[in-house]
Amino acid sequence: MRVELLNTGTELLLGSVLNTHVRLFAEALFPLGLRIQRQVTVPDGPPIREALIDAAARGEIVLVTGGLGPTTDDVTREAVAEWLHLEMIRDDAVLAAIAARFRRRDLAMTPRNARQADRPHAAVVLPNPHGTAPGLYLAPQPLDAGFSPHLFLLPGPPRELQPMVSDHVVPTLRQIVPRRDDVQMRVLRLAGVGESWVEEQVGAALLALRLELGYCARPSEVDVRLIGSVNDVARGEAIVRGAFPGALVSADERALEKVVVDLLAASQQTLATAESCTGGALADRLTNVAGASRVFLGGFVTYANEAKTRDLAVDPSLLAAHGAVSEPVAEAMAEGARARTGADFALSTTGIAGPGGGTDAKAVGTVFIALAAAGGTRVERHFFPSDRETFKTRVVHTALDLLRRALPLA
Amino acid sequence: MRVELLNTGTELLLGSVLNTHVRLFAEALFPLGLRIQRQVTVPDGPPIREALIDAAARGEIVLVTGGLGPTTDDVTREAVAEWLHLEMIRDDAVLAAIAARFRRRDLAMTPRNARQADRPHAAVVLPNPHGTAPGLYLAPQPLDAGFSPHLFLLPGPPRELQPMVSDHVVPTLRQIVPRRDDVQMRVLRLAGVGESWVEEQVGAALLALRLELGYCARPSEVDVRLIGSVNDVARGEAIVRGAFPGALVSADERALEKVVVDLLAASQQTLATAESCTGGALADRLTNVAGASRVFLGGFVTYANEAKTRDLAVDPSLLAAHGAVSEPVAEAMAEGARARTGADFALSTTGIAGPGGGTDAKAVGTVFIALAAAGGTRVERHFFPSDRETFKTRVVHTALDLLRRALPLA
Numbered sequence: 150m151r152v153e154l155l156n157t158g159t160e161l162l163l164g165s166v167l168n169t170h171v172r173l174f175a176e177a178l179f180p181l182g183l184r185i186q187r188q189v190t191v192p193d194g195p196p197i198r199e200a201l202i203d204a205a206a207r208g209e210i211v212l213v214t215g216g217l218g219p220t221t222d223d224v225t226r227e228a229v230a231e232w233l234h235l236e237m238i239r240d241d242a243v244l245a246a247i248a249a250r251f252r253r254r255d256l257a258m259t260p261r262n263a264r265q266a267d268r269p270h271a272a273v274v275l276p277n278p279h280g281t282a283p284g285l286y287l288a289p290q291p292l293d294a295g296f297s298p299h300l301f302l303l304p305g306p307p308r309e310l311q312p313m314v315s316d317h318v319v320p321t322l323r324q325i326v327p328r329r330d331d332v333q334m335r336v337l338r339l340a341g342v343g344e345s346w347v348e349e350q351v352g353a354a355l356l357a358l359r360l361e362l363g364y365c366a367r368p369s370e371v372d373v374r375l376i377g378s379v380n381d382v383a384r385g386e387a388i389v390r391g392a393f394p395g396a397l398v399s400a401d402e403r404a405l406e407k408v409v410v411d412l413l414a415a416s417q418q419t420l421a422t423a424e425s426c427t428g429g430a431l432a433d434r435l436t437n438v439a440g441a442s443r444v445f446l447g448g449f450v451t452y453a454n455e456a457k458t459r460d461l462a463v464d465p466s467l468l469a470a471h472g473a474v475s476e477p478v479a480e481a482m483a484e485g486a487r488a489r490t491g492a493d494f495a496l497s498t499t500g501i502a503g504p505g506g507g508t509d510a511k512a513v514g515t516v517f518i519a520l521a522a523a524g525g526t527r528v529e530r531h532f533f534p535s536d537r538e539t540f541k542t543r544v545v546h547t548a549l550d551l552l553r554r555a556l557p558l559a
Numbered sequence: 560m561r562v563e564l565l566n567t568g569t570e571l572l573l574g575s576v577l578n579t580h581v582r583l584f585a586e587a588l589f590p591l592g593l594r595i596q597r598q599v600t601v602p603d604g605p606p607i608r609e610a611l612i613d614a615a616a617r618g619e620i621v622l623v624t625g626g627l628g629p630t631t632d633d634v635t636r637e638a639v640a641e642w643l644h645l646e647m648i649r650d651d652a653v654l655a656a657i658a659a660r661f662r663r664r665d666l667a668m669t670p671r672n673a674r675q676a677d678r679p680h681a682a683v684v685l686p687n688p689h690g691t692a693p694g695l696y697l698a699p700q701p702l703d704a705g706f707s708p709h710l711f712l713l714p715g716p717p718r719e720l721q722p723m724v725s726d727h728v729v730p731t732l733r734q735i736v737p738r739r740d741d742v743q744m745r746v747l748r749l750a751g752v753g754e755s756w757v758e759e760q761v762g763a764a765l766l767a768l769r770l771e772l773g774y775c776a777r778p779s780e781v782d783v784r785l786i787g788s789v790n791d792v793a794r795g796e797a798i799v800r801g802a803f804p805g806a807l808v809s810a811d812e813r814a815l816e817k818v819v820v821d822l823l824a825a826s827q828q829t830l831a832t833a834e835s836c837t838g839g840a841l842a843d844r845l846t847n848v849a850g851a852s853r854v855f856l857g858g859f860v861t862y863a864n865e866a867k868t869r870d871l872a873v874d875p876s877l878l879a880a881h882g883a884v885s886e887p888v889a890e891a892m893a894e895g896a897r898a899r900t901g902a903d904f905a906l907s908t909t910g911i912a913g914p915g916g917g918t919d920a921k922a923v924g925t926v927f928i929a930l931a932a933a934g935g936t937r938v939e940r941h942f943f944p945s946d947r948e949t950f951k952t953r954v955v956h957t958a959l960d961l962l963r964r965a966l967p968l969a
Binding site: 168365366367450532 | 574579602630716861862863914
């Protein structure tokens with residue numbers, strides 16, 4: 150069944166509010182075998198009518214958010230009633246619930262709020278314990294040609310929408326759509342490979358399985374999305390794992406930093422960081438993982454040469470001889486952090502983030518990344534010419550992946 | 560002129576990626592007097608064609624994101640050429656730029672990547688220094704009835720899209736939409752106040768000036784956008800400055816971290832950081848500012864108690880008596896970082912990011928932020944109950960603002 154999502158709300162189009170509805174619905178619908186085929190945002194007010202008719206002509210299930218509030222530009226209920234030629238009635242039970250809500254909060258109820266108890270007579274009320282506007286469900290109604298879609302009118306605020314979707318929309322949809330336990334989705338996250346290279350290596354083989362395929366690239370990372378039968382997804386995963394040994398970060402949407410923290414925790418090992426060009430971004434990524442404190446013994450942001458010497462015991466003669474952005478300094482930084490903290494591993498970064506500071510021998514984008522461990526220190530040189538923040542992101546990612554590859558699989 | 564935004568990308572409809580494009584375009588178009596009237600998301604592949612034609616029938620400016628990548632489901636270029644009956648050519652300059660990009664990165668270029676140099680012959684190339692796919696602009700083309708809209712085909716990844724919008728899309732649109740020299744926009748960035756409070760305090764007075772108003776709230780920050788005549792905007796700015804003395808971070812869209820680095824540089828003062836709960840995010844924000852190295856002497860990420868003692872000389876008895884999340888420890892951390900680095904100022908953070916670690920006395924979201932300076936140390940206690948990353952963002956923001964308020968205005 151085809152699903153259309155219609156979000157109404159001027160604030161969404163002004164960018165004041167990010168649209169998180171799509172994610173909410175996508176995650177709720179996926180287990181039912183349903184996908185959103187098209188999503189539309191229109192402002193509050195009159196444009197909703199045309200958008201509704203348009204969505205209804207395309208979808209068998211139409212989900213509408215917003216426009217159920219008390220103000221004059223909240224017209225979703227009326228637009229639906231007019232379109233489907235349904236009588237509007239005032240729902241006494243809803244009115245009582247709204248009145249009780251105002252009493253509880255010691256607020257005066259206005260005639261505008263009473264409007265929120267109006268509904269097309271054929272609509273089923275979806276209770277809203279978190280706000281005044283109930284949701285409404287309309288089963289297919291006869292039209293001049295055919296029938297209207299299954300229509301859900303839902304509140305816009307996420308804290309009201311989220312419980313209504315899980316408590317009422319999903320259970321209603323379960324009665325409408327045939328069960329499909331056979332379809333699975335898997336996201337294979339690969340590090341250090343490019344999107345086009347991935348498709349070239351495995352695209353044809355995956356398509357031969359009749360998998361639905363998607364690629365999503367981020368700096369230094371590609372997600373391969375497989376959707377299909379349980380067996381086909383398992384075969385697809387084997388193909389990707391075989392083609393890129395070592396590059397698979399996760400098959401369960403865990404972020405690289407989470408994988409690294411999990412691997413360290415599982416092997417009871419610890420980590421320290423020594424950052425120059427990433428300026429704290431590496432420690433920041435690691436500490437976004439809840440529980441990172443179990444494995445992360447400390448981080449040093451040593452932008453200045455004096456800080457490298459003071460905090461990481463980098464020999465000033467190394468800095469003088471090779472410059473701060475060099476293999477020996479990256480090595481000394483990582484070893485200094487490891488020695489100082491007693492961690493099993495230490496990662497260091499030193500590079501030229503730009504826009505200034507580049508030379509002929511070391512252009513903006515040049516970076517040295519070192520991993521110090523009991524067995525010795527490994528240093529890699531990379532080149533990530535880009536804006537400052539992307540540069541930092543890529544260096545952090547590459548450093549984390551250097552460590553991931555050094556850790557035994559859990 | 561009516562603007563339609565068409566986002567293509569299966570990952571957007573699956574909810575794997577939030578749609579941040581709407582905000583990006585809304586903010587970029589606003590100063591031109593343009594608004595997005597309707598936004599549509601469709602999956603990669605064939606659906607783009609119908610969505611394009613539909614958007615073109617409604618808008619005079621159509622912005623399309625995504626579908627310019629190297630994989631087979633990236634079909635935006637071809638869909639446009641087919642729809643407008645335009646010949647596809649391979650652009651030699653674009654091809655050379657893509658090849659150079661691959662050479663710089665020491666990667667092999669595939670025939671799939673070469674496809675990204677194809678374009679409808681009538682299209683103007685919008686260079687993409689941050690990725691392989693250039694953007695394309697197509698001026699109105701004759702159709703069976705009338706003309707096609709001004710059409711922009713743009714890359715999906717935000718790090719490529721964002722600079723292209725500011726460097727190429729906005730300048731192109733400036734030549735298309737009538738100039739409005741009489742109208743000015745000013746963005747007043749306020750720290751430490753809430754959106755509804757701001758509107759309550761100054762909304763009526765600003766509207767009385769017949770200013771068009773916009774509010775944009777982020778964690779711990781509100782932008783007030785004023786649009787109107789030069790005189791009215793100046794009057795509006797005076798009203799906001801008067802209502803929130805000290806809260807105005809910038810009137811020129813400079814970020815808080817940039818304002819802080821600029822103020823430090825102007826007064827030739829220096830800074831160090833000592834982070835527990837923010838885990839490097841404070842140093843990361845500071846070092847996103849190009850030239851931060853002039854003022855930033857070093858940062859310590861001291862998650863563990865041992866690190867606080869080892870690197871910041873926090874007395875273990877303080878930790879034992881008050882716990883790591885306490886006013887005395889925040890104070891000792893800041894003073895330790897300041898003493899160790901010799902910086903004029905040091906900021907410290909220690910708090911409970913959650914989800915675990917909260918107690919009755921110190922719930923998840925509790926944080927102490929200290930600023931050490933020559934004249935003494937100031938500690939603030941705050942409570943930011945939220946998800947881990949929002950918590951970090953708010954703590955970083957509040958710490959930077961604590962420093963900003965201590966610095967003399969430039």
